[in-house]
Amino acid sequence: MLKFKFLICLIGLLCGSVSCERYKNIWFPKINRATLHREFTKNQFDHVHIDHQNISQITKGLLWELTAVKKLEIELCQVRTIEEGAFKRMARMEKLSLKHNLLEEIKNNVFKDLSIEELDLSNNQIKTISEQAFADMRQLRSINLSNNKIAVYHNKWFADTQKLHEINFENNLIKVLPETIFGINFFTFSYMSFIFSHNQIEEIDEKAFKKVFYLNKLYLDHNTITTLPRNLFSWTHRVEDLRLDHNRIVCTALNIKHVKKYNVDDNPWNQECLQAFKNGEDGTVTSSTTPLPSTTSTKRSRDNFIRIG
Ligand SMILES: *[C@@H]1O[C@H](CO)[C@@H](O)[C@H](O)[C@H]1NC(C)=O
Numbered sequence: 576m577l578k579f580k581f582l583i584c585l586i587g588l589l590c591g592s593v594s595c596e597r598y599k600n601i602w603f604p605k606i607n608r609a610t611l612h613r614e615f616t617k618n619q620f621d622h623v624h625i626d627h628q629n630i631s632q633i634t635k636g637l638l639w640e641l642t643a644v645k646k647l648e649i650e651l652c653q654v655r656t657i658e659e660g661a662f663k664r665m666a667r668m669e670k671l672s673l674k675h676n677l678l679e680e681i682k683n684n685v686f687k688d689l690s691i692e693e694l695d696l697s698n699n700q701i702k703t704i705s706e707q708a709f710a711d712m713r714q715l716r717s718i719n720l721s722n723n724k725i726a727v728y729h730n731k732w733f734a735d736t737q738k739l740h741e742i743n744f745e746n747n748l749i750k751v752l753p754e755t756i757f758g759i760n761f762f763t764f765s766y767m768s769f770i771f772s773h774n775q776i777e778e779i780d781e782k783a784f785k786k787v788f789y790l791n792k793l794y795l796d797h798n799t800i801t802t803l804p805r806n807l808f809s810w811t812h813r814v815e816d817l818r819l820d821h822n823r824i825v826c827t828a829l830n831i832k833h834v835k836k837y838n839v840d841d842n843p844w845n846q847e848c849l850q851a852f853k854n855g856e857d858g859t860v861t862s863s864t865t866p867l868p869s870t871t872s873t874k875r876s877r878d879n880f881i882r883i884g
């Protein structure tokens with residue numbers, strides 16, 4: 576039996592998806608409901624990986640015996656719905672991946688009272704996420720919602736997830752980033768990463784990052800931003816890496832005093848404005864555009880900026 580497990584683990588390693596030190600019992604089931612239940616009951620697996628099966632609904636019954644699991648992956652399984660309470664007995668689960676399925680909606684109570692730290696919902700068809708869908712996920716550190724169809728960002732989603740520091744919404748249909756994107760009570764001194772590349776963002780509220788003191792990655796590239804509020808970072812002490820390339824910025828008076836590194840390439844900049852933007856403060860420019868000839872009026876006041884176009 577030991578040899579058998581070792582072999583499976585090796586297969587997992589070859590596929591690059593399994594960490595052997597951490598998850599001792601690993602199982603890749605060939606789905607057959609009867610075998611599944613027998614196996615789950617007999618073995619207290621702590622890593623279960625299921626892929627390429629047809630599981631249109633994750634029901635309570637399907638995973639009922641999996642009480643010891645720490646890492647669960649149900650991927651490429653055409654999952655469309657998750658029954659409320661389906662993961663309820665998995666009190667030890669730290670990582671859950673449901674990527675590459677057909678989920679369209681995340682309802683309230685699906686992840687209720689779980690201690691998940693990493694949640695991967697990428698590559699689904701998610702359009703709607705209920706307000707309280709992630710409420711009570713107090714251990715959640717990272718969430719991946721990339722490659723979905725989310726159009727409206729709700730600032731109640733992460734109101735209770737105080738440990739969250741990485742959110743990925745890459746390649747969705749979001750148009751607006753509202754006030755306090757982590758809810759009005761959010762408060763942290765951790766470095767936060769927000770990935771919003773490849774959306775349709777036009778507007779960012781001036782208070783979107785209120786009480787976010789440290790930003791690691793803020794990726795807003797490949798959107799349709801024309802201008803940014805000057806005081807967007809007025810609560811922020813440091814922004815490590817800001818991406819604003821591939822937008823529609825002609826001119827913006829955004830204060831980048833605390834921004835370490837930024838990329839503003841591939842925007843229809845007014846050249847004078849761009850120069851002033853760059854000269855304004857001491858961010859390290861990673862722009863690959865050819866440097867502009869220095870103008871005489873380099874230190875002009877940012878409030879004099881005009882927007883053209
Ligand atoms: C998957 O399962 C559902 C219900 O169990 C069924 O309706 C559907 O046809 C199945 N799809 C495939 C591709 O087998």
Ligand SMILES: *[C@@H]1O[C@H](CO)[C@@H](O)[C@H](O)[C@H]1NC(C)=O
Nearest residue numbers: 674697698719720721722743
């Ligand atoms: C999020 O999901 C995408 C698509 O599956 C993947 O490329 C990316 O590495 C993931 N990011 C994180 C932080 O897990």
